Amino acid sequence: MEYRALGRSELKVSAVCLGTMTFGQQNSEAEGHAQLDRAVAAGINFIDTAEMYPVPARAETYGATERIVGSWLKRQARDQVVIATKAAGPARRMEWIRGGPLAFDLANLRRALEDSLQRLQTDYVDLYQLHWPARNQPMFGQWQFEPEQERESTPLRETLEALAVLVQEGKIRQVGVSNEHPWGVMEFLRLAREHGLPAIASTQNAYNLINRLYDTGGLSEVCFRERVSLLAYSPLAFGHLSGKYLADAKAAGRITAFPGFGQRYEKVNVPPALAAYRELAARHGLSMTGLALAFCYNRPGVTSTIIGATSLAQLEENLEAWERRPGAEQWRAIQTDIDAVHQRYPNPAL
Template sequence: MSLFHRRPLGRSSLSVPDVCLGTMTFGEQTTEADAHAQLDYALEHGVNFIDTAEMYAVPPRASTCGASEGIVGRWLKRQAREKIIVATKVAGPSRNLDWIRGGPLALDRTNIRAAIEGSLQRLQTDYVDIYQLHWPERNQPMFGQWQYDPAKERECTPVRTQLEALAELVAEGKVRHVAVSNEHPWGIMEFTRLADEFGLPRIVSTQNAYSLLNRTHETAMTETCHREKVGLLAYSPLAFGHLTGKYLADPAAAGRLTQWPNFGQRYTKPNVAPAVAAYVELARSHALTPTQLALGFVRSRWFVASTIIGASSLAQLKETLPATLTPIHGELLEAIDAIHLRYTNPAP
């Protein structure tokens, strides 16, 4: 019997385990053999929810584009497909990814259709359970940017047109449910409003960063998603490894941030290190590892439908998956909030 709970996603009939296995390391830090071992281990423990994307592995580059989906696909073909929940994403424009479909210039019908066809081929399946727009096409702050700048406005594919393209894929059976990622309240409202008004598929979730270092979701996004019945798939719950405390002890510790110094810009802000130090001290004062505190906190939040955890190795997954079950309540939660008020969202 699985120790992980299942939670409904949006207004759909789909329910997902409250922990999801992320695959962004597959094909870069993680070999195919280790990745398949991770997938087996997660499934054995009741986690049948897998998240990937056409641009993975990360950091994104031409030589590894699609590698994660390919690795998942070669594992998926040996499974009972109906028992696995697979989520993937279509890359949007404005990220200098020239090797993806010649550089995706829009989230229009042509690009969305080309993207899903490629993903289905790599995943070796006829359909995906959740298809996500990896980031909005429109101008908005994301990936560590923290201010909206109207001077950066540009022409973009209307949200209704994006939904209509996704609706075709749902009608054809290639996609069961549609979703977004790295969204803001305006986007959530626009997608749900237009879906309701024109009878188009309703988004079931948004995949956004959420951790002890980034609780920006808790204000406008929490209310918006709660009222519109849009689940949060929380990514980066360990803040790219910062919340394990390893970079405090050794700034050159092995990890994505030392292997690729320009990756993870949101974690270069000045209050990240002191906030991490405070959370590490709190965890140890309660006989917890920093990883247990960080992952247990995210999974415990009432508005988180599923916590996405990723690992570079099976050994790492064997630490992080059980850590998500750490109970967080009472005095410990009050202490977490006290640190949050002292170092509010140091890595938005």
């Protein structure tokens, strides 16, 4: 396993991160603990969760994922594990989370963090992330900015000042964002410089073969020049890049278990793009899963790839893709073919 600096911080995180969003919905506590144990045995030191998990988010299961991670974490050497969690923001209908939640202000962030710490059974989190922006911006499958959707939101400076208080109290080591766009990343960095506030270390964004907005929308240059880490989530596009839904549209998985989940993958060019990547993988002697994960594992801008699984067998396949990723010469040939497919089907699941 490789360990890489998280942004400009002193934190070192494994190149593969275990995502836990299935714990408490599709996975029991025992299954979650088994995955966490296997991940650590493979050298993973980076665990990602969120207050709103598991998904799909429901009042009945809210907070279950952090509780499962917490019951595992209490028997670990705390300083050997990097725990990342996230605060849910406004603009999504989840009234069971702090009554809204209403804002990224100090009162809401303090309550969110302290509740997460209690569930995680720890005194601090290594990386605390804003799960999505409070302001109006396209996300989760929306493809264009809509000025008419403007709404009131907590000013970014106020949010960063609130996070600074929590950092000073020792409850957060580093701060990050998620589902962000170039303007948000640059504005957070500008405010940090001008007002002596914590600089964001990372952005956690969807990134995979059929959603490369990070590459094409300007964020890759911003993160490279500003040394902000990309934590790539959904590398298998909710299972689509495993090929299982090409083989059987009713295959078991989140897409079939939860109708309406992952709507960004229902767009018209997704099926032909998936078929093209399946053919490409076979041509190079790889499974679709192996190809999709190797893409993220080999991208220079990706600090850590967040893998998630509902079984140990799936987790083993993801770990094997890291151990058996193609060598440099083979990867150059594969990347050339990936670029050709991307030219035909640019960002079909944007």
